[in-house]
Amino acid sequence: MTPEQWKKLQELFEEVTQKPPQERETALQRVAEAVPDPSLVEELRRLIEHSEPDPEFLRPIQGLGAETLRPGDVIAGRFEIVRLISRGGMGAVFEAVDRKLGEPVAIKVIAPEYARDRKLLERFLREVQIARRVSHPNICRIHDLGEHAGAPYLTMELLEGETLATRLEHGPVPLEEWENLARQLFDGLAAAHAAGIVHRDLKPSNLMLAGPRLVILDFGLARPVLNQEDRGLTHSGMLVGTLDWMAPEQLMGEHDERSDVYSAALILVRMLKQKPWENSGGGLVNALRRATSDTDFRKFLPPGVPARWRSVLQRCLEREPARRPANARTVLDLVARPRNMAAVSVSRFVQGRAPRISAAIAFFLALIFVGFRYLRHPGFQTGSLIMVAAANNATGETRFDGITSALRADLAQSSDLNVWDNQRLGEALRLMRSDRASRPDAKKWREIALREHATFLVFSTLSPLGDGYALEVRAEEIGSAPEPVESWDRTLHATGPNALFDAVHEVARWIRSTAGENAVDLSAYNRAPQDITTSSWEALQLFDEAQGLSAAGSDTEAIPVLERALQLDPEFAMARMRLGDILNAQYRSEEGFANWRQAVDLARRQHLSEHERLSIESRYALEIRDFRNAEPVLREWVSKFPNDPLAPRLLASALLGQGHSDEAVAIAQSAQNRFGPTVFGTSILIRALASQNRVAEIEPQIQALERLSAHSLALMFRGMLAAMQEDYDSAARAFRELAASPSAAVASRGVGLLAISEADRGALDVARTILRDGITKDRAAGQEGLASQKAVALAFLEGQAGNKVSARALAEQAVSIGGASPQVILGSATVLARNGDAAGAARLAKRFPSIAGPKFDVARLRMDGEIAAARGDYRKAVGLLERAAQQDRAYDPRQYLARALDLAGDRDRARLDYQRIADTPWLIWDLVEEEWPGTRFFAKQHLKK
């Protein structure tokens, strides 16, 4: 071959290969006629035949950057590679250990080849941003994004298990498991849909089975619904997704939540089949067939599939998107409806003022409304979360540091916006693995906003201007990227400190109306910041400082700061409430309740915004266990401020206290779906589920807590769950792990829980030893309050064992070491009364604080009842204790009443009460901090007699 021949050959080669394959033979023949050299034509023919080799041929010898990582390698100075998990289209996934936190993580490293591809890179970044917006047990949790050697990486939750695709190779999924997985799949999708995200590429290989848990992976193809700016990423009409699982409309390049509903349903049908039902012929053929002809998928379902799932799945698989359920949440509602009407009515209740409309009209409205809204401002919707960054005070006058609190309090009146609670700042920084001590800069705030799903972020700067001040405010709309979507600026002038309050108020109103709040609400909730906080800038500054201390975990230091604020303005209700919160958390209940009480009085005298008033009144009512009065206040809160995520959770808790667990579960569940899981919300839901003994549904919630990094709480519930099922060894493992916590308070609680669990299985001696050691440890660690609680528990067990003297001694000791909290006084007095010291009990009862409310009334009645019983007046005892039981919370074991009935000779009623305790394992765990060990064990023993 000469260079000239080769050049000619290349010309001819290109000429022929440009033609479509079926025309190439003709083209070749034309060349053969025109070119005199037959060997050249022969060579050309050979090259044409080889012109489309296997794409693998001559593919660069693979050089994924990820593959240069080996076990022991460390990425970004903190993630140590353990092993390669999988290699996919764009990179590789490794198991690694986060050295900083000592936790295992999965780390996805994008191949350098792809890191240079801007489009792919954008998609990768999008995956991160999108997945971060959703936090749900059934969606793979994304932690961090970083760069290593020029290649981006992201760290995710490490999941142990197999993909559904692998699983299906071994045959269909058993029906019992199927229904659970189906729920999880739609639950995860519902969370994504609620955040405005469509997955678009659901398929078995994107679903991970981690134990009983199903996790949706790979939001790389997902993107926000109807976001115009994203159109560039995938050209319209371009096929996105995997043909085998694609909804018909996706063939036309269209997709929305209902496409996910379709794909999910298709996967669920396939899970029950031995083999794919479709003929071979490739994904496109099958997808087209599904798109052009109706299939009755019900015939593929085995007979055991519940009827409600049959009909819902068939609806999900309608060819016309409009005939399918609107999103994953609707699917779940449809499946649940015949069984549980409460869920439907409650979701309507929580959503507040939304009118009921037919599905067809809703669909039509959604089209118009959503389209319109997105054309205006994608972020504007009620319930938007607004975050107020700490103001930059450039005046040199520290008293104006409180301007942040003033602005937050003013904005918090809005019924449309949710103001991000600054208490969560420390938590957010911890979750982001950032330094909690340093003050976040603008970039960090935007990151926090992105992570917390805030829609608006407000920055403000106060600087001196002439004789007065200039307040510059910038409101940024946060989209799915760190850069703001849009921003608005405004500067106001204030002639002096008082005028500055007016400026703050003006700014708050401007932000609220910019965010789309309507005029009616704007004027209905329109109190000036100095009225709802304080008119003393100095007090406000102290309040702000205390909030900061508290967010950084220094509650103790916040107390004197708040006290100083209250000296400046004794009517500063928010500061009162906050002080009450902190004092109570520090076991200083008498002072705590006194402050709360005053805060409630101030709130009633209209010194607060409506929002703050409802919050204070209801929280106080809950604290004193006045559930009956808390409920209407909370319902008012929910209906006036339907976008506040806290209110429905508190309402669930008020309902639980009254024993309305059906409604509590429904409300807690619906709040989780609507607002995403929070530590508090998840705990309430777990309590509600446990009260109904819905054990199987608790585990995913515990995992949600873990995802929220509430590890101790997760461990506590895990132990309780095991103990409830009488798997005491697992319970002991969990509690021992808690007891090994580096935090003295957490460790002490672990010890207390362990003692209760051991006593519950009847290992009373073990429980006593644990408690004795625990008291020593608590006292060594300066945890006197917790030590005294344990002393009461131990005293109770000693008494049960017949050791009256040591029981009494321990009871006295409990009161002397722990500062005598109401709970300890109740316990010690009870032990004294039951062990022959009625006078001592009466003496203690006199020390009980005079706080009003059912919680304290119950305690007083109980002490009086125990004293009456000790003096042999059983009838009086039963009378008092019956009154206590009536006012007590619904999930209290109330063994005191059973005991008194037994003493009074009313064996039948005593038996009934003991039976209830023995049959309801949750009773002793609901408010376990107030529980004494062995309550259930002794009840069971009593029944055996």
Next chain:
Amino acid sequence: MVSTRGEVSQLLELIHEGDRSAEGRLFDLLYTDLRRMAAHQLRNEQSGHTLQPTALVHEVYVRVFAHNPPETRTRSHFMALAAQGMRRFLVDHARTRRAEKRGGRQEELPLDRVFTYDARKSGEFLAVHEALERLRQWDPRQSQIVELRYFGGMSEEEIAEYLGISSRTVKRDWAMARAWLHAELSA
């Protein structure tokens, strides 16, 4: 152990100034690194199967430039040299293996573990190398494009940048060379 960025940058600068001998020195430097790293990785039981040729090139690159990625032109030049180095390393190794098999010697270079991982490549690259030598006689540019892409894992854009031609030309040459190589290798 591995060449530093300073050293490499200095040589790259000299190359840009037209010092042909610097290119030779840089090549030697990189080649030494590649060999050393390959040997090191192969001694390590754990990593045996994760090592792949282009990965080594990337690793050399990453180690030199980890904290401070160079500009595109420097990068492509570096990658091109590394691709050549890789090619020579693989060919040398394959020849040694072949000789060893004939001579019954097994001890010295247990490199086969590397290549058996990617079975497709193990028999392929020596054949590709030999075919490229022939192609070079009548179209050196096409031969080089394959070298850069196949042995060096460079993208079309990088190759175009390095050779100072358009990506379209790279694409066309690649299509032609690939067809020819496929024909040759399947003959």
